Amino acid sequence: MHGFLEALRIENMKHGLHVLIACPGFTASNIRNTALAADGSSQGETPRDEQKMMQPEEVAMRIVSAVKYRKDRLTLTFSGKLTVLLNKFFPKWVDKLVYNHMSKEPDSPF
Template sequence: MSIQKVAIITGGSSGIGKSLVLKYANEGYAVVFTGRNENRMAQVVSELGERPHLSLELNAGDKDDNKKMVDETIKKFGRIDVLVCNAGISMRALFEEVELDVFKQLMDINFYGAIYATKFALPHLLESKGTIIAISSINGWRSTPARTAYSSSKFAMQGFFEALRTEVMTRDVNVLVVCPGFTSSNIRNAALNADGQAQGESPRDEKKMMTPDEVAQRTYTAAKKKKRDLILTFEGKMAVMLNKIIPSRLDKMIYKMMKKEPDNPLK
C-alpha cells in the first residue's frame, strides 16, 4: 500500500493558491492550506469534499503561525512532501508617497512568510526528499514602477530560494521558482495603496490574463519534472529577456505600459 503524499499550500483560499490546492488534491495528495478569509476557505473545503485535507486560518507573515501550520500537518498526516509558498500581497503607489508600514507588510507576508514556512518544513522535506515551490512573479526578475515594495519582496524571495537550492541540491530536495506574468486573481483588487488600504478593483482587464488553473497545471508539471525555474506568459518571458539585453530601453517601455493603467500614480 503506497503512502499518501502531503502538500502544503500557503494562501490557498483563492487565485493560484486555490487552484494549486485542488490540483494537488486531484493528483491524490492530502492537502493542507492556509488563508485568512473564512468564507473563501469554506468554499475550498466544500470543493475538496471527502478528499483528505486540513484548512488552517493563519497569518502567512507570522512566525508562530507558520510553525503551527507545520506542526498541525505532521500531527494529522505525519509527513510533508511538497511545500508551496504562495501567500502574497501586492501594492500600487509611488515610493515617495507610500507609508513605510506598507513596505514592511509586504516583506512580512511575501518574503518572511516564505522564510518561516520553509524553515519549519525543511526538516520534513529533507526526510521525504520533497519539493519546495516558490510562487514569485515576473517582478522578481524585472521591477515595475509604483510596485517598489512588491518587486523588492519578490527579488528577495528569489535570492533566498536560489541560495537554498544550492544548499539542498545534493540531498534530493528540489526547489522550483515559479514566475507568473499577469494572472487573473484577486491580488490586484487586494493590492495596497500608499496608505495601506486595498485599492478595491483591478486596474487591468482580468479576462485577458492567464487563468489560475493554467498556472497550477504548469506548476505541477514543472515540479514533477524537477525544473529549476518556470517563467510564464509570452510577455513575462520577453520582459526577462529584454531586461538582460536592453534594460534602459525596457525602462521606457515599461513606464509607457504602466502609465496606461487607469488611475495610475505615475507623474
C-alpha cells in the same frame, strides 16, 4: 529574489531540495478586491482586462507540473519570456520599459 533562490538551490543541491522560480505574470485573480492601498483603503477593481489573463487554475496546474518534473524556472507568458530574454542583454532598457508600463496604470505609485 531570483539570486536568493538560485543560491538556495545551489547550496542545497546535494540535499535534494528542489527550488522552482515561478513567474506567472498577470493572473485573473481579482486580487485587488482584497488588497489594500498604501492608505489602507481597498484597491478595488483592476484596470487591466482580466479576460486576456491566464486563469488561476491554469497557473496552478502549470506550477504543479513544473514541480513534478523538477524544473528550475517557469515563465508562463510570452511577454514574460521576452522580458527575461531582453533583460539578459539590455537590463537598464528593460527596467525603463517595465517602469513606464507600470506607471501608466491608474493610481500607480510610480
